[in-house]
Amino acid sequence: MKRLIVAEKPSVARAIARAVGADREEDGFLEGERDVVTWCRGHLVELSPPDRYPEWAGRWNPDDLPMVPEEWLWEPSEEDGAARQLGIVTSLMGRGDVAELVNACDADREGEGIFRRVLSHAGCPKPALRFWSTALTPEAVERDLAAMRPLSDYDGLADAAEGRAKADWLVGLNATRAYASLYGAQLTAGRVQTAVLSLVVERTRAARSFEAVPFWLVEADLGGFAAESGRFGSREEAEAAAEKVRAAGTAAVEAAERREERPKAPPPYDLTALQRDAAKRCGLTADETLKALQSLYERGLVTYPRTESRRILESDAEDASRALAQIARPEVAGAAAEAFDMGRASVRAIIGDSEVSGHGAIVPTRMMDAQAFGRLEGRERRVALLVCCRLLSATMPPAARRRTKIVARAGGVELRASSCETLEASWEAVEDACAAMLGGESARGAGRGGAPIPEDVARGGALGLGGVEVKRGETSPPKPYTEDGLLEAMQHAGRLIGDADLRAAIDDDSSHSGGLGTPATRASIIEKIIGRGYAERKGRAIVSTPDGEALVDLVDEGLKSPELTARWERALSLVERGEMPLGDFMSRIECYTREVVAAAKESFDPARTVRRRAEEAGACPRCGSPVVRTGGVYQCSSNRSRREEDGSWTLTAGCGFKLFPTVAGKKLTGSQVEKLLSGETVRAKGLRSRKGSSFEAGLRLSPGGEVELVFGERRRKDGPAPSKQRIRSCQNDIK
Incomplete structure (x- = not known):
């Protein structure tokens, strides 16, 4: 009999597979003599949107609010390829030769929720264990597999994950529909997005109204x-x-x-600290840093990226020492390696088991040698240099x-x-050398x-x-937020809360991410408020737009404050520890949802206007109608669909064109999608093959609306067409 190990991402699955000898690659999984290893690719099962409920489908009407489902609906994610991978995972769970399951998703609340939803969708009753990984080296994987605990030990964590997901659905979607339907504009509101936007609006207005003395x-x-x-x-x-x-x-x-x-030397990076330094020293956005770091992780060159820990475990000390010896060379760390003194360095300085939650700090692995570093280019090379230099400096004695x-x-x-x-x-010389190589700010210049x-x-x-x-x-005006400053404000949102208990609740990161958002989502939250036109970048500054300021002026005060997140986290920590039933938490959320909707209706002023933002991306390649963004997907505005009794969706009107913005593992920007729809060929780097290797290619749309990969030289007017490969990116089952 075999055990099925389910990881959250393909990269983690492959690292585990190497450690357990599952070297036979199949469609969506790897298999060995004893183990089958597969992955979830993030959220494979999600809460169904309101349109899936008959009473809330169709035109948005404030009289239909609040929306509080009597029975919650879950469905496969609409992300490209998610439904297919879900089918593979559930099929593996049902295999007759699989006797035991292993949850190897990320070691936090979100990771627990991802696995439990797939398990529930599959209806699989087989025994399961929980695997918590701190690194992807073979030695670390083998060690952590030997230390697994029963899945039932984490039932409280699973309840907290479910409560958090449903609470965000209730408050975010009801608030969005309330304000959008009342004011006839395309508005979105939610617990985290609105609080972050409020920070940007407040700072922008303060700078605008400032009068220099x-x-x-x-x-x-x-x-x-x-x-x-x-x-x-x-x-x-x-x-x-x-x-x-x-x-x-x-x-x-x-x-x-x-x-x-x-x-003392600064500790190794967590994700937010790395994103902040990359913004200051390299001019990278938080999203660019995360993508580069994820690529390094998938190559096995750094430890887990989405961490909030800034120490490593005692059990990881040997791996860190070996990595330190590999990177302390000019071929890797350049002038920083020359400023480093191995004779005075000590890995003991970065060990702190009590300060590690889930995953340890981001450090290089022993695979980050001169040869591997030499193959890196662009953003990946700069981010790798930051991580390497920080391990060097963090192990040095005080300056x-x-x-x-x-x-x-x-x-x-x-x-x-x-x-x-x-x-x-001491360590300051290492940090200064790193800053000089990157051409950004010194760690201690000011x-x-x-x-x-x-x-x-x-x-x-x-x-x-x-x-x-x-x-x-x-006198100087308040400085607008930069990527670095906004990330810091999100991470340390507790500083804005006066109540000590609430401040402690939002800062507690023992099982969830402290502050507003998580290390994995903070970058996307910033990109969302910019992508939706609520904020914009001016150089390195992030400032609010008139649309963003109008939205903040409309919404309920509670949604603008990080105190809402703090109150939720205080209650969810009780749910996790088994001290509050999940039902009690949900009752409180439902009550608050009714208050939010009531406040929106009571404060409605028809004299106030909000500019309608039509998120049109271009013309449909099939019928010429406008292509609009709906959630995370671009589709023809002519599309209409109906849900059948079996849960499937049937296109009832429109051409059916649909474009998922993620192609070969790379998420396209709004600008790139607009260029595709205008008929241009878009050059894209960082595309991923099914085997995980990175490549570069051109992207363009066929007349039928399918994305084509274009290899070789760009087409010339008098030359031959380049080679191309077609990727299916439109479906007839428009939802």
């Missing part, structure tokens, strides 16, 4: 270093003070303070700095100066100060004055 100050040269006065409200006041300083000739030192600091502050007085005018000197660079203040400057001494001048400045 000018000020003047006196700057004096005190013998090789500069000192400044306080601010003056007028140039006349500042000039008068400068004259007094010049007339004095010397400055008397009234106070001198020196202290040494020994700052040493000396900070000096003095207060002097000349002609009755107080002057202040400060400096920061590096006594021992705050190191200018010219050092000499050691002989002491209280009671006198300093000769050099040049004295008046400088003008202005």
Whole structure:
């Protein structure tokens, strides 16, 4: 008899398969003498949308709200290929020679939910175990397979996953339908998206309404270093003070303070910290960083990417030590390796079992050697360099700095100066070398100060004055969010909450992601509010649009605050521990949903207008009608469908054109879809073959609406057509 191991992603499944010897590749799974290994490709089973319920299908009407299902419907995901993979997994679960199941989906609430929904869909009663993986090296997989626990030990986690999914459905979809139907506009609202958008709107408005206030100050040269006065409200006041300083000739030192600091090295990255550094140093968006990191993970070069831990387990120390030896070479880490001192480094510095939740920090694996690193290009190479350099610096001893502050007085005018000197660079030298190679911000540039203040400057001494001048400045407006800043605000949303209990609930990441969103979804949340026209990028800044501000002005106050997430997490933690029945949690959510709908209706003002955003992407290649985005799919606006008694869908009108934006494992941007619909050939990198290898090709639409992969040179007017491969991307069962 065999056991069936179900991973969340193909990459994880292949790593497990290598460890257990399941080397025979089949359609959608791998098989060996003892084990069958397959994958879920993310969410294969999802909650059905409101249109699947007869009472809420068709035109949106506020009188039909709130929508609270008496019996919840689940269905296969609409993502391209999901239904097919679901069929493969359920068929494997039912095989007569499979005696035991293993849930190898991600070690968190979401991963638990993914497996349980497939298990329920299959109706499989076979015994099951839970596998929690911290890395994909063969040694780590073998170790974690030997430490599996019964699936029933995680029933509370599964209930919390179900409660979270249903709660988001109830609140998000009811709020969306309420505001969209009342105002006749294409609006979307939800617990996380609206709270994040509210942050952006608040910051954008604060910057817009800010009025700069000018000020003047006196700057004096005190013998090789500069000192400044306080601010003056007028140039006349500042000039008068400068004259007094010049007339004095010397400055008397009234106070001198020196202290040494020994700052510890930053720990290895979690996903959000890596996304923030990649934004600052490489100019990458959070989504670009995640995609590059996922590719590195699938190659076995780094550990699990979607983690919130910044320490590793004691059991992973040996692997980390081997990886450290591989990357501490100029061929991998360049100048950072030259600044690194293996004789002073210790992997013990990054171990912390109590600080690891599910997966350890992101670190290179022992497979990240010079040869593997040399094959990397573009974003993958830059992200790999960040991960490698951080492991080098994180294992180094503390640096040493000396900070000096003095207060002097000349002609009755107080002057202040400060400096920061590096006594021992240690890990800071590694981080600075990494920043220099990437051409971005230094890890410690701000705050190191200018010219050092000499050691002989002491209280009671006198300093000769050099040049004295008046400088003008202005108060600065609040800076708009950058990718880095918005990720930080989402991760640490608890800082915006006054109640200590609620703050602790949203920050608790023992079984769920702390803050707003998860490491895996924060990038997509930012892209959604931008893609829906609620925010936009201006350089590296993210600012709100008039549409986004109008939406925030409309929605209920509760949806704008991270306190809603905090209250949910406090209750879901009780569900997970078995201290609150799932039914009690859902009753609370249903009550709140009714309040949200009632508030939308009561606050409705027909005099207020919201611009209707038609998300048209282009003309249908089949019939010429507008192609619109509906959820995550682009389809012809002429399409109409009907649900049959057996649950299937029949196209009742329209041409049936449908385009899934994910092609060969790569998600296309809205701009790329628009170019395809306009007849252009789009060059795409990072496409994935069925075997997981990366390739580049052109994409274009055939006259029938199918995506074609175009290889070789672009077509010339007088030349031969390039080779092409057709991918099915449209279906007749439009939903």
